[in-house]
Amino acid sequence: MALDTDHAAVADAPPGVSLTELRDALQRGLPASYILTEAEQLRPYECDGLSAYRQIPRAVVLPDSIEQIQHVLRVCHKLRVPVVARGAGTSLSGGSLPHAEGVLLSLSKFNKIIAVDPENRCARVQPGVRNLAISEAVAPYGLYYAPDPSSQIACSIGGNVAENAGGVHCLKYGLTVHNIISVDMLTMEGEQLTLGSGGLDGPGYDLLALLNGSEGMLGVIVDITVKLLPKPVVAQVVMAAFDRVDQGGQAVADIIASGIIPGGLEMMDNGIIRAAEDFVHAGYPVEAEAILLCELDGTAAEVAEQVAQVRTVLEQAGATEIRTSRDDQERALFWAGRKAAFPAVGRISPDYYCMDGTIPRRELGKVLNQIQELSRQYGLGVVNVFHAGDGNLHPLIMYDANQPGQLEQAEALGGAILELCIQVGGTITGEHGVGVEKINQMCVQFNTPELEQFHALKAAFDEYGLLNPGKAIPTLARCAEFGAMHVHGGQLPFPELERF
Amino acid sequence: MSLDSQALALAEQVSAAAATNTPVAIQGSGSKAFYGRHTGDALQALDMTAYQGIVSYEPTELVVTAAAGTPLEILDASLAEGGQYLGFEPPRFGPGATVGGTVACGLAGPSRPYTGSVRDFILGVKMINGKGEILRFGGQVIKNVAGYDISRLMAGSLGTLGIILEISLRLLPRPAVHRTLVHNAAETTAIERIAQWARYPYPLSGAVCDGERLYIRLSGSASGVAAAADAIGGDTLDATEAQTFWEDLREQRLEFFAGDAPLWRLSLPPATAPLNLPGEWLLDWGGAQRWLRSTADPYTIFDAAKAAGGHASVFRGGDRSSTVFQPLDPPLLALHQRLKSGFDPAGIFNPGRFYPDW
Numbered sequence: 004m005a006l007d008t009d010h011a012a013v014a015d016a017p018p019g020v021s022l023t024e025l026r027d028a029l030q031r032g033l034p035a036s037y038i039l040t041e042a043e044q045l046r047p048y049e050c051d052g053l054s055a056y057r058q059i060p061r062a063v064v065l066p067d068s069i070e071q072i073q074h075v076l077r078v079c080h081k082l083r084v085p086v087v088a089r090g091a092g093t094s095l096s097g098g099s100l101p102h103a104e105g106v107l108l109s110l111s112k113f114n115k116i117i118a119v120d121p122e123n124r125c126a127r128v129q130p131g132v133r134n135l136a137i138s139e140a141v142a143p144y145g146l147y148y149a150p151d152p153s154s155q156i157a158c159s160i161g162g163n164v165a166e167n168a169g170g171v172h173c174l175k176y177g178l179t180v181h182n183i184i185s186v187d188m189l190t191m192e193g194e195q196l197t198l199g200s201g202g203l204d205g206p207g208y209d210l211l212a213l214l215n216g217s218e219g220m221l222g223v224i225v226d227i228t229v230k231l232l233p234k235p236v237v238a239q240v241v242m243a244a245f246d247r248v249d250q251g252g253q254a255v256a257d258i259i260a261s262g263i264i265p266g267g268l269e270m271m272d273n274g275i276i277r278a279a280e281d282f283v284h285a286g287y288p289v290e291a292e293a294i295l296l297c298e299l300d301g302t303a304a305e306v307a308e309q310v311a312q313v314r315t316v317l318e319q320a321g322a323t324e325i326r327t328s329r330d331d332q333e334r335a336l337f338w339a340g341r342k343a344a345f346p347a348v349g350r351i352s353p354d355y356y357c358m359d360g361t362i363p364r365r366e367l368g369k370v371l372n373q374i375q376e377l378s379r380q381y382g383l384g385v386v387n388v389f390h391a392g393d394g395n396l397h398p399l400i401m402y403d404a405n406q407p408g409q410l411e412q413a414e415a416l417g418g419a420i421l422e423l424c425i426q427v428g429g430t431i432t433g434e435h436g437v438g439v440e441k442i443n444q445m446c447v448q449f450n451t452p453e454l455e456q457f458h459a460l461k462a463a464f465d466e467y468g469l470l471n472p473g474k475a476i477p478t479l480a481r482c483a484e485f486g487a488m489h490v491h492g493g494q495l496p497f498p499e500l501e502r503f
Numbered sequence: 504m505s506l507d508s509q510a511l512a513l514a515e516q517v518s519a520a521a522a523t524n525t526p527v528a529i530q531g532s533g534s535k536a537f538y539g540r541h542t543g544d545a546l547q548a549l550d551m552t553a554y555q556g557i558v559s560y561e562p563t564e565l566v567v568t569a570a571a572g573t574p575l576e577i578l579d580a581s582l583a584e585g586g587q588y589l590g591f592e593p594p595r596f597g598p599g600a601t602v603g604g605t606v607a608c609g610l611a612g613p614s615r616p617y618t619g620s621v622r623d624f625i626l627g628v629k630m631i632n633g634k635g636e637i638l639r640f641g642g643q644v645i646k647n648v649a650g651y652d653i654s655r656l657m658a659g660s661l662g663t664l665g666i667i668l669e670i671s672l673r674l675l676p677r678p679a680v681h682r683t684l685v686h687n688a689a690e691t692t693a694i695e696r697i698a699q700w701a702r703y704p705y706p707l708s709g710a711v712c713d714g715e716r717l718y719i720r721l722s723g724s725a726s727g728v729a730a731a732a733d734a735i736g737g738d739t740l741d742a743t744e745a746q747t748f749w750e751d752l753r754e755q756r757l758e759f760f761a762g763d764a765p766l767w768r769l770s771l772p773p774a775t776a777p778l779n780l781p782g783e784w785l786l787d788w789g790g791a792q793r794w795l796r797s798t799a800d801p802y803t804i805f806d807a808a809k810a811a812g813g814h815a816s817v818f819r820g821g822d823r824s825s826t827v828f829q830p831l832d833p834p835l836l837a838l839h840q841r842l843k844s845g846f847d848p849a850g851i852f853n854p855g856r857f858y859p860d861w
Contacts, residue, residue, distance in 0.1 A: 207835065456632060
């Protein structure tokens with residue numbers, strides 16, 4: 004995919020800082036072995052979880068103390084060199100894609116759990132700690148960290164904060180922003196700030212909420228205190244099959260209307276059901292047009308009551324089959340197909356492109372039908388997994404990168420799906436972030452004064468635009484260009500002109 | 504006049520005020536006029552009470568969008584019909600309290616530690632910035648990470664960043680059952696017990712200690728509440744009495760809140776041992792929000808709160824022309840000022856209401 008035209012746009016960039024000059028300055032504050040500048044050393048950092056975008060940075064630094072990060076930031080601030088922070092590199096939107104002129108700041112050495120405080124139900128961790136490692140470390144106290152993105156085995160908590168990561172339990176337990184107590188961040192000048200406090204709020208503006216999901220554009224996260232929750236005593240999954248997708252959608256609305264907030268509420272369409280069943284043999288009914296997985300958790304009495312309620316609702320909604328997990332083993336089996344949905348699609352298609360739009364739930368039937376229509380129009384298959392409880396849709400566009408033009412076609416189809424999400428009152432990204440991937444659609448979701456407000460906010464944190472430039476918020480020039488190129492109703496303006 | 508034409512008129516008023524550097528005071532019902540700093544300056548009032556109405560409410564989406572001037576009573580009544588409520592249990596502090604003022608003040612009631620704060624429930628906002636531009640951020644969906652989270656930033660910003668026009672809030676289903684249990688316990692014991700209970704998935708929705716008694720509220724399904732009540736024990740408070748107690752706590756009508764000494768709010772790690780500060784205490788939010796009536800030197804209290812890992816504010820009374828919110832360290836203060844300028848370049852929105860510096 005083509006890189007952004009404004010990707011290298013850094014305000015007031017001084018002319019040509021040489022690599023030698025940059026390396027010498029960095030070496031004054033961190034060991035030479037922590038600075039990588041050779042092509043073969045840089046290659047592993049060229050992309051994150053969205054491998055369609057690749058870029059070799061000028062240098063990679065691997066600091067192991069906050070003082071060293073401060074040094075890197077001060078050097079880069081002085082020399083006006085862009086900085087891209089990176090945790091585990093699992094971003095699905097190119098959030099940690101390196102900058103050609105910049106330093107890639109790896110936080111992989113910040114992988115320690117500093118303290119667990121069971122009395123206050125929190126843990127202080129370094130940004131490079133893996134999401135799942137937190138829950139594992141606090142399990143002896145009967146506690147866990149709730150947000151569970153599918154990549155939780157690998158993704159780091161610093162990246163979770165930067166992207167405001169979600170997961171399958173968001174409806175009941177919230178996103179990352181709801182589960183972070185405080186964060187220490189460094190400004191581009193290297194100054195350390197504490198956002199939030201040890202209490203349930205912090206003094207001044209709620210900058211902690213603002214930092215969540217800011218995609219590494221406002222500061223470098225160096226220390227995080229996460230909220231811990233008591234582990235539910237019991238969890239059970241009810242699985243229901245439907246002949247029609249809209250019946251499944253209606254069942255979701257009915258469950259919510261009955262006053263139950265399930266721990267997880269997921270829907271899969273027929274394409275995914277078949278792919279997942281072939282892969283993990285979870286016992287899914289492969290003839291179903293949709294299946295719904297509804298997890299209920301809490302104390303034993305609560306769960307028993309809610310399972311009975313949900314079964315009644317599902318029956319009334321026209322489910323053709325309803326099964327309830329009998330034990331944790333069966334519950335894991337019901338989930339296995341959902342959790343393996345992406346690799347399962349990987350088995351039936353050489354490549355796939357995962358979208359992340361969110362829509363009001365009532366629009367589900369309409370949106371899925373229109374996605375099928377777009378799928379025919381663009382000649383690429385699409386299957387859907389859906390965080391049904393919170394309206395977050397993950398259409399997976401199947402393509403073959405070795406077939407000329409298919410990647411571009413997949414990208415165009417993805418863009419059309421995102422614009423459809425905006426049309427029905429939704430958003431282009433529910434939990435993966437804008438990154439470089441959805442930056443053009445930001446021009447559709449926000450108007451010029453809104454984008455200008457974003458830029459003004461950014462400037463308050465990072466005057467020269469050095470932190471993760473080219474991500475999350477498009478420049479007005481870029482939107483003007485995109486607007487001119489914008490495909491409306493499948494019709495390019497001036498179709499006789501060559502495009503590049 | 505429709506909301507749209509009212510919004511345009513408000514935006515024009517803001518543009519005119521910005522052009523002439525005329526500071527404005529954004530006003531709802533005035534129920535929280537006591538809160539924040541009082542500069543004594545006569546400001547041009549910008550009345551929001553006419554900008555009211557529920558813009559959209561669909562119970563199965565768990566989302567409501569309301570105009571800022573909508574009284575909470577009206578909003579609550581509509582949500583009750585849908586079997587839902589505002590999970591942060593906002594205090595009113597007076598008749599006619601509006602949803603806009605509630606969000607701008609960022610105040611939440613007794614259930615906050617268990618259900619979430621005002622900002623936790625915010626999904627989107629329509630606002631006017633200091634240039635008189637009408638802007639929308641966030642939306643009406645639960646998951647949304649497109650752009651910086653400006654809508655949540657509005658919570659608790661005391662109207663200093665912009666005028667909230669409309670707000671979209673996530674909702675919760677009304678719990679089927681509430682039950683309040685009372686234990687005889689002084690502060691230290693109460694803090695210990697709360698910490699113990701909070702490690703089990705009990706449906707807690709309130710935990711408060713007045714120094715002699717510990718009140719625990721449970722809210723949820725009948726079976727869940729009954730099971731938790733068996734485990735926690737204590738005397739069950741009569742349902743009507745209990746409802747009055749939690750409302751009086753939320754509205755600061757309990758006897759503790761009467762009197763002349765300045766009322767301080769300390770936000771602390773919940774398990775913090777009782778602080779050695781002179782005055783009367785009331786522990787709310789399971790220990791995370793502590794009310795203190797004290798005439799001690801403000802900086803003694805600010806310093807003690809900070810040393811304990813939290814922060815403090817003078818909630819009511821005291822010298823309101825002075826610093827009433829926890830002082831910010833210089834780099835953080837400078838960032839606040841730059842951010843304020845980024846939203847309100849002419850500095851016209853509620854100057855001095857939050858901090859003396861802007």
